[in-house]
Amino acid sequence: MTSPNDLAVLLDQVSADRMTATVATLASDRMAGRRVGSAGGAAARTWLVDQLTVLDAEVRTEEFPVRAVPQVYEAPTVSWGDRGHAEELVFGRQVAIHPASADTSDRPRGALGVAGKDDPAGRWLVVPAEMSLFDAYRDTRSAAGLLVRRPVDAEGWQFTMLAGPDPGALPVLTLDPDTHHAVLAAATAGNGWLDGATPLRRDDVTGTNIHAGLRQPSPGGVDLLLTAHYDGVGDHPGLRLPGASDNATGVAVVLEAARILTAALPAGVGLSVALLDGEEVSALGSAHHATQLRAAGVSPLVINVDGAGRLDGAAAVEAGGPAHRLLAVLDQAGGHTGVPLAAGPVASDNRRYGGAGLAAVGIGAGMGGYHSPADTPDKVDPATLGAIARLVVATAHLVAAAPATLSSSIGDER
Secondary structure, three states: OOOHHHHHHHHHOOOHHHHHHHHHHHOOHHHHHHEOOOHHHHHHHHHHHHHHHHOOOEEEEEEEEEEEEEEEOOOOOEEEEEOOEEEEOOEOOOEEEOOOOOOEOOOOEEEEEEOOOOOOOOOEEEOOOOOOHHHHHHHOOOOOEEEEEOOEOOOOOEOOOOOOOOOOOOOEEEEOHHHHHHHHHHHHHOOOEEEEOEOEEEEEEEEEEEEEEEEOOOOOOOEEEEEEEOOEOOOEOOEOOOOHHHHHHHHHHHHHHHHHHOOOOOOOOEEEEEEEOOHHHOOHHHHHHHHHHHHOOOOOEEEEEOOOOOOOOOEEEEEEOOOHHHHHHHHHHHHHHOOOEEEOOOOOOHHHHHHOOOOEEEEEOOOOOOOOOOOOHHHOOHHHHHHHHHHHHHHHHHHOOOOOOOOOOOOOOO
């Protein structure tokens, strides 16, 4: 039976310094943003396998196919102007390439027009903020391309997405709100122009999950699976996207919890780790793994961590599958560790496991600079890393001793 004193000893072993060092390594230049199928992703994988091997885990990797990953292969050059003004836009801030864009390496120049209003032939059509891209495509005959508004983060960076709609036949550029407003005004006045390229190819690549078995469960015993995705959206030419909070922090928490728990869990409790690839392309790594688990008739309790960069109030918890018991123990662990919890969206690999019928919870504790150059290690709060690692350790340590049914104030949101 677990005692509060035993748990207190384990919680004292959590090292924020060790996790901070893990985040710095995964967000370093040599990892190049860790895009699925990239050299940077392979470098991260090699390093992570070494970290798990040190824990005396049985480590293996599992490959799966990933189709049509969008990759900017050179920084786009985009200029625009009107009668009294001309400027080149800054890639990553004022302009970026939409994932639905066609691949163009030349720079077609055309007059500006308003989508749904002006004759599209030869024009770059500015899509009003209230119009969807789908609606903008209704009349684009012989258009030069589309210009879409995209929000920026607190430091003025646009975010990068790998998952999204299928590519269309036209170049599509995204503009920050201020630039979009100015370009739309010029288009409405009928005196603006733009030229720009959209160098965006789509590559078929191989994703690779990392699996580590640390403890085998006894027949009918509790089996725990700790998961986090190690891939990021990857660097662009001349633009670093370190992926510190998303999701080097989750990986750091899982490694730290595994290090502590492998020698401390009660007898008969199983423990394994899955560090997942391809989360940024529709969570394909966890989809692949969840299918394998169901086919094998294995039903571990899944704890997934995505984003442990900066806790602002309560940590978000999302449950899927038959997670009532796991939620109840997580709630109890929050009380032991002093980490406030609240039901909230955690749109990550936990959804793939829950969708496969496994008891799964996702934990999220904030991330800054989402999918942008601003997601750097210095933005990660060591206290948040420590708090989420203690929460995971406490949950794992308590789960084997918990009654079969416990009430939870978090709620089972599915």
